[in-house]
């Protein structure tokens with residue numbers, strides 16, 4: 001039995017079915033190596049993570065809003081600032097994109113699989 005909440009399961013990158021097993025081979029939202037390396041199935045409940053061909057392409061629909069949320073403050077700053085140094089904001093935007101890239105990909109996949117696999121604790 002697990003008492004892990006849905007949100008905790010999504011943000012800690014757990015298997016959606018048991019909320020115990022890891023979605024990725026190496027845990028963490030800020031891993032820059034082997035970002036998308038996943039086991040074939042859950043080590044705890046045997047739920048497959050290879051749902052169907054192309055399943056993970058749909059995860060981009062979850063990743064896209066995440067990176068938009070991260071970049072919006074920079075865009076608003078650039079609009080508000082409107083001077084010759086606005087390029088600094090765009091450098092910040094690029095750095096934020098690079099920094100949050102693994103988070104965007106992994107959280108996107110976690111949200112996506114949690115939408116389709118129900119919890120069976």
Ligand SMILES: [Zn+2]
Pocket residue numbers: 015016017018019020021042043044045046047
């Ligand atoms: Zn599991």
